[in-house]
Amino acid sequence: MSRSKALQYYILSRLLLAPIMLWFITTLVFLLLRATPGDPVDAIYGARASAAAKEELRRQLGLDLPLGLQYLNYMGDLLRLDLGTSLTSRGQTVWQIIGQYFPATVELTVFSMLVALGIGITIGTLAASRPNSPLDAGGRLFGILTYSIPAFWAGMLMQLVFAVQLGWFPLGTRFSISAIPPNGPTGLYILDSLLNGNINQFLISLHHLALPCFTLGILLSGIFERIVRVNLKQTLKADYVEAARARGIPERRILIAHALKNALIPVITILGLTFAALLGGAVLTEVTFSWPGLGNRLYEAITLRDYPTVQGVVVFFAAIVAIASIAIDILNAYVDPRIRY
Amino acid sequence: MNYPKLLSKRWQRLSQFFGLFSLCFLLVVSCASQTTTQNSTLGGASNPRVNIGTTLKVRTLDPADSYEIASGNLLYNLGDRLYTYRSGTTELTPQLATALPTISDDKLTYTIPLRQGVLFHDGTSFNAEAMAFSLNRFMENEGTPAFLLKDIVESVNATGEYELTIKLQQPFAAFPELLTFPGTAAISPQAYQIGTGQFKPDTFVGTGPYKLAQFGTDVIRLDVFEDYWGEKPQNQGVDIQLFTSSSNLFNAFRTRAIDVASGTLDSEQIKSLEKETQRQGWQEITADGNSVNYMVLNVNSEPLNRVEVRQALAAIVDRNILNQRVLQDLAEPLYSLIPDTFPSHKPVFEQYGDGNAEKAKQLLTQAGFSQANPAVVEIWYSSNSTKRSLVASTLKAIADQKMDGILQLELKSVESTTAFQNLDKGIYPTFLLDWYADYFDPDNYIQPFLDCNEGSATEGCKVGASQNHGSFYYNTEVVNLIRQQRQETDRDRRYAILGQIQDILARDVPFIPMWLDRDYAFAQKGINGVRLEPTQKLLFSSISK
Numbered sequence: 001m002s003r004s005k006a007l008q009y010y011i012l013s014r015l016l017l018a019p020i021m022l023w024f025i026t027t028l029v030f031l032l033l034r035a036t037p038g039d040p041v042d043a044i045y046g047a048r049a050s051a052a053a054k055e056e057l058r059r060q061l062g063l064d065l066p067l068g069l070q071y072l073n074y075m076g077d078l079l080r081l082d083l084g085t086s087l088t089s090r091g092q093t094v095w096q097i098i099g100q101y102f103p104a105t106v107e108l109t110v111f112s113m114l115v116a117l118g119i120g121i122t123i124g125t126l127a128a129s130r131p132n133s134p135l136d137a138g139g140r141l142f143g144i145l146t147y148s149i150p151a152f153w154a155g156m157l158m159q160l161v162f163a164v165q166l167g168w169f170p171l172g173t174r175f176s177i178s179a180i181p182p183n184g185p186t187g188l189y190i191l192d193s194l195l196n197g198n199i200n201q202f203l204i205s206l207h208h209l210a211l212p213c214f215t216l217g218i219l220l221s222g223i224f225e226r227i228v229r230v231n232l233k234q235t236l237k238a239d240y241v242e243a244a245r246a247r248g249i250p251e252r253r254i255l256i257a258h259a260l261k262n263a264l265i266p267v268i269t270i271l272g273l274t275f276a277a278l279l280g281g282a283v284l285t286e287v288t289f290s291w292p293g294l295g296n297r298l299y300e301a302i303t304l305r306d307y308p309t310v311q312g313v314v315v316f317f318a319a320i321v322a323i324a325s326i327a328i329d330i331l332n333a334y335v336d337p338r339i340r341y
Numbered sequence: 342m343n344y345p346k347l348l349s350k351r352w353q354r355l356s357q358f359f360g361l362f363s364l365c366f367l368l369v370v371s372c373a374s375q376t377t378t379q380n381s382t383l384g385g386a387s388n389p390r391v392n393i394g395t396t397l398k399v400r401t402l403d404p405a406d407s408y409e410i411a412s413g414n415l416l417y418n419l420g421d422r423l424y425t426y427r428s429g430t431t432e433l434t435p436q437l438a439t440a441l442p443t444i445s446d447d448k449l450t451y452t453i454p455l456r457q458g459v460l461f462h463d464g465t466s467f468n469a470e471a472m473a474f475s476l477n478r479f480m481e482n483e484g485t486p487a488f489l490l491k492d493i494v495e496s497v498n499a500t501g502e503y504e505l506t507i508k509l510q511q512p513f514a515a516f517p518e519l520l521t522f523p524g525t526a527a528i529s530p531q532a533y534q535i536g537t538g539q540f541k542p543d544t545f546v547g548t549g550p551y552k553l554a555q556f557g558t559d560v561i562r563l564d565v566f567e568d569y570w571g572e573k574p575q576n577q578g579v580d581i582q583l584f585t586s587s588s589n590l591f592n593a594f595r596t597r598a599i600d601v602a603s604g605t606l607d608s609e610q611i612k613s614l615e616k617e618t619q620r621q622g623w624q625e626i627t628a629d630g631n632s633v634n635y636m637v638l639n640v641n642s643e644p645l646n647r648v649e650v651r652q653a654l655a656a657i658v659d660r661n662i663l664n665q666r667v668l669q670d671l672a673e674p675l676y677s678l679i680p681d682t683f684p685s686h687k688p689v690f691e692q693y694g695d696g697n698a699e700k701a702k703q704l705l706t707q708a709g710f711s712q713a714n715p716a717v718v719e720i721w722y723s724s725n726s727t728k729r730s731l732v733a734s735t736l737k738a739i740a741d742q743k744m745d746g747i748l749q750l751e752l753k754s755v756e757s758t759t760a761f762q763n764l765d766k767g768i769y770p771t772f773l774l775d776w777y778a779d780y781f782d783p784d785n786y787i788q789p790f791l792d793c794n795e796g797s798a799t800e801g802c803k804v805g806a807s808q809n810h811g812s813f814y815y816n817t818e819v820v821n822l823i824r825q826q827r828q829e830t831d832r833d834r835r836y837a838i839l840g841q842i843q844d845i846l847a848r849d850v851p852f853i854p855m856w857l858d859r860d861y862a863f864a865q866k867g868i869n870g871v872r873l874e875p876t877q878k879l880l881f882s883s884i885s886k
Contacts, residue, residue, distance in 0.1 A: 038758030044400075044408065044485050046761045047774065047810050048789070053488040060483055060538055088400050090484075091540035100558055156588065164592050171598055172589045173559040177392050177580045181557075290584045292558035300398065305758055 007333055014329060018322040025318040026078065026311065030071055033307050039063055040087040043304040061087050074311065083312030088304045094312030097297060102316075103187030104174055105293035108216065108285070109278040111190075111209055113271070115217025120224025121267070125260060127225070128232035139229050146222030151215070155288030158215045169211040172290030176204050212289040220274060227270055231263035238262075265332065272328035276321040389577040391868070391884045394590045394599035396606075398583070401542035402556060404475075404524040406484030410777060410877065413523040418579075418881040419563065420526030420547030421571075423453060423472070423505075424517050428883070431682065431781060431875050433517055437472065437527055437548065438505075441517060448512035448828060449495075455503040459570045461529035462545075462552040469499030474530045476507070483537045486524050489779055493519070512828040514835060515782035521876075522780050550574050550882045559583050563881065574882035575870055594863055600886065601871055603862040603879050608669040608728075614863050622866030628873035629682050632858040633675060633786060634775045636720075640851055641801045641813045642770040644716045649708035651850035652693065653748060654718065654771075656704065658853055659696030659739055667731040672856040677843050679786045680857055682875055685839040686783075689847035690854055698743035705747050712746045722773040724754035729773045732855070764811035772811055775858070781876045783839050784827060790852055791816075791842065792823050807851065814851030 041057045049057075058064045062073070077084055083094035127139025163171045174189060175181040182201045184192025190209065193201035235241065236259050244254050283295035294313060301309035397411030404416055425436040435441065437459065442451040459467035476497040480490050493516065495508040509516065519525075532546035533539075543556040550571065551563035561581040565574050582599055584590040591610040594602035595617075606614070618625050636654070644650045660674035673681075674695070676688035694700060710716045720736060722729035737750040755763075764772065778785040793805035793815050801813035819842055826838040846852065862879060864871040870883035 036759075038756070038762040042761040043758045046757070047764055047776075048408075048779075049485075049488055050492075050806070050809060051765060051804065056483065057485065086542075089542040090401065090406055090538060091403065091542045104558065159589075159592060164596055167596060171593045171596060172584055173582055175560075177560055177582045177599070178390065287585045288589075290559065290586065290589045292583075296585060297558075303758070304400075 007330075010333070011326070011330060014326045018319075018326065021322055022315060022318055023075075026075070026315050027071075029311050029314045030074060030307075033305070033310055034067060034070075036305065038305055040305045040307070044088065074308075078315065083315065084308030086301075086306055086309045088301070088306045088309070094309050097309060098294065098313065098316055099187070101292060101294040101297045103189075104291060105279060105286070105295060107174075107188045107190060107209060108212055108291055108293060109275060111213040112216035112220060112278065112285075113275055115214055116220035116224055116274075117267075117271070118221075119218060120221035121228050121264070123221070124225040124228025125232060125255075127229045128236070128263075129255065131233060136229075139225060143222040143226040143229070146219050147226070149219060151219055151284040152288045154219055155212070155215050155285055158211055159289070162211055170208055174205070174208055174292060176208070179204055181205075212285055212291055215289075216278075216285045220278075223270060223274065224267055227266050228260075228263055231266055232259055235259040235263045268331055269328050272324045272331075273321075276324035279317065279320050279324075389886060391576045391579045391601065391881070391886060392582060392599045393579060393601045393603060393879075393881070394582045394584055394593050395602075395604035396584050396587050396590050397604050399556075399561065401540065402545045402553065403484065403540040403542050404526050404528060404545075404547075405479045405482040405487065406540045406542070407524050408485040414878050415561070415581075416523035416526055416545070416547075417878045418549060419545050419551050419553060420523070420528070420549040421459075422523070422525050422527070423455075423520045425521055426781065426874065426876055428874065428880060429872060433521070437467070442507075444830070448514075448830065449509045451507045451509070451516060452500070453505045453507070455505060456570065457503055459527075459548050460568045461527075461531075461548050462566055463529050463532055464568075465529045465531045467527060467548055468502050469505045470502075471530050472505050472527050473497045473499045474533075474535070475527045476525060478528070478533060478535045479524055481535050481537070482539055484524075484540065486522070486779070489519065489522060490525070514827055514830050515780065515784045518782040519780045551579065554578070572882070575885035576881075579881045579884075594865075597865060599865075600868045601862060601864045601879075601884065606861060606863075608667075608671050611671055611861050612669055618863075624864040624866075624868070624871065626862040626864060626871050626873055628860045628875060628877075629673070629680070630858040630860045631680050631682060631781070631875070631877055632775050632777045633678060633680060633854060634672075634773070634856045634858065635675075635678065636853040636855060637764075637769075637772050637774060637811050638851055638853065639767055639770050639811055639813055640849075641767055644708075644710070645718065645770055647708045648849060649704040650710075650716050650718070651853075653701040653704040653708075653716070655690060655847075655850050655853045656693040656697040656701040657739055657744065657748065658693075658736065658855060660856060661695050662739065663732055663735055663856060667728065667735055668856060671861070672858055675854040675857045678790060678846060678852060678854050679783045679839065679843065683783045683786075685836040687840050687843040689843045692847060696739055696743065698739075701744060702747055705744075710747055715747050715749045717749045717751060719751045719753050719770045720773070721753045721755065721760070721769045721771055723757040723760055725757055726773075730754065732773060765809050767811070767813060769811055773855075774810075777877065784823075787839065787842055788823050788827070791819050791846065793820055810852075812851040814849065816845065816849065819845055 040061065041054050045054055062070065086092045086094060086097060123139050123142055127136045130136055159171060163169045182189050182192035182196055182198060184195050186192055189205035190202065193205055241254060241259055244258055283299050285291065286293040286296040287299065298310065298313045399411045399415060400409055401407050401412060402415060404420065407413060407416055421437045423436060423438040424433055426432060427434045437456050439454045439456050442453045444451055455469055455472060461467060476490065480487050480494065493509055493513050495510045497507050500506040526547050529546040533541060545553045550566055550569045551574065552566045554564040555562035559582065563579040565578055584593065587606050587610060590602055590604055591606055593599050614623065615625055617623065638645050638651050640646055664670055664672050664674060676690040677686055679686045705716055720733045722733045733752045737752055740748050740750045760772065763769065789806045790810055791807055791814065793802035793807050795804040796802035796815035798815060802808040802815040807814045822838050822842050826835050829835040829838060860873045860877055862871055862873055867886060869885045872880050872883055874880055
């Protein structure tokens, strides 16, 4: 079988596996949520309403139905891409919730990843280019520190220094309260403000985004720094690098064009998965920075036992992870000719 | 291979470029936005709108489904009800009504004259039909607070263009007070539908001084309603910024990003702001709160089925120590379930004293307990409340130090949602809880705790309010007294009945009142008219810059 044929089969099998994976995750979330004590009625009412009022509300919300029937109803809706309606914000569909909150998460994720890649690759390359030097040791230390520092703690520290003490950045939220946020098709303030040609809105958006995205970016950069450093060190010892040197190719070109390019292949995998995981809600960062993203909203929904919202958002995240991992595999297959199926 | 030599120049340049770029980026972003930031702060006199920061979450703005403090406060400012409280007082005053209701001799029919010339935010005229629609929708849409009216009201009808007639199922003296509940606000029949589950969580079309301009994920904007029938707001609009944590709210206020901080600041943050108030020119606004914090005792559980044990627990609770050590002197000791803001309040638990170990020992000995046979009581609290965790630990420390082993308290915690599922099943011997009133009347601090529909003295409450609360307390006399005070329209006689109920409460101890949360808000220098109402509401229209 030719390589392209094998790749096609591989992609097809991955695509066929994705719905099974989504079904498994959905079922698992459905069952786990029901196994958790309490329900939305308890979360909303507390001890304030009579048992009759609580039962009535459960009946309305369909929580009185047998578990199997609830599951069948939910899966039936899911097949029609209907994620249901929130139990706590009644009248609001889960798709509306996703539409409201997801752009903020995307914005934070994309910019954090850019920061993480920039810092991680730079420090990793610098450290790998000077093995066993103080720079190398510094790179290692940076990688370990950024990987191990808790996001909420780093976030609070960054806020304290840059927002409270220095006053350089605003505290939390996506946009200045005293200005009208950009209104556009994407819901991404940075992009919408540019589409509207409004530089002031763009700068305000950037100003509000800077601190959370730098915090998250720096914390994530450690992963990339370590991968780049380790892989680049190994790659620089590879035969093809020696061959390139023997052909008289300049050393800096060998490093940048040959070694670094190959050393970045694992970064693609990690990048994709980290990106997908972040889209799955950088909950701690969002909570720390009062960033109104989907992770923050999911946390609220879990607290309130809002089953449809939790299930819908998790399925949505799972779909993103599935698509991302398939995309990574395809990309890796094209980038790395050594990969076989 | 000597990479350092080969690459040092290149990396140097790269590092310099990257460093310079980062620095420029930071400077450009922070400097370019300084203008905006300044405009959003007090320096920005050009922004006449008031910025309020809060941590309270708004689940829905639909009055028929709203049952939280945050949404209640918004509805209070966005809408009008038949009755409200005169600002700064607990005096009932007509709002969309023009007078207090005329009550029939059998105390079941309330006739309410309505205000004319009132417009909804969508331009629709307000009349009795619209008010009847609003109240019927509140009941028929089966939202979370629907039971408040459904359990009491028989029918709501427009009996004239500006006359509303409400028939009750049984007499209820506090009915006008119930009509101040934010969810009973008038809403436009053009914008809403009646029908089970027909809710609009992110819109509001009422008659209040503000109309909803934006219901965002992290900001809620209210614009002044130009056609408001009453007094115009003192500001040109209100922007509410929603923070996910109290530390963000605290820091946002300190950095002057918001004009008013209102919400769940914790004790340390309040203390910290208090210290800075004078130096920074901030204003601290406090009000007697009406959030009652209490311990519920399951009278069906061992050893709490012995009244002496319950009384002993009441005796060792040291409210002053709790206030000093845990609540940082930001709360008020509470000696009855009815807060002292009501004239009918009777500090009945004072008879037990605070941390009165001698009395507690005496009571426990009387009940047959000793060091060899101690009374062991589990103190349960919500695991997501640091405050209650500390309160429980302090209670245990008091018992350990003062009770010579005759009373042993064991601390247990559970997540609040799980707790509420199990509270009425009798799983917890005790639980530390709080309660905020639905409407400002002593009945709302008594009936939901002590009433019972079905039960007996031997088996306790099987169905009813006291079972919901996890107490299972049943006392025929109390049930009758609750019914009596609900029907009694003579104020003095009603207070006397409420006094009797409180006496029995202290004698039988199904609940131990512990403390009353005070309400706090902070305002920047130059912000005027910030007031916390006795009803726990923050009035927006009086705030000016």
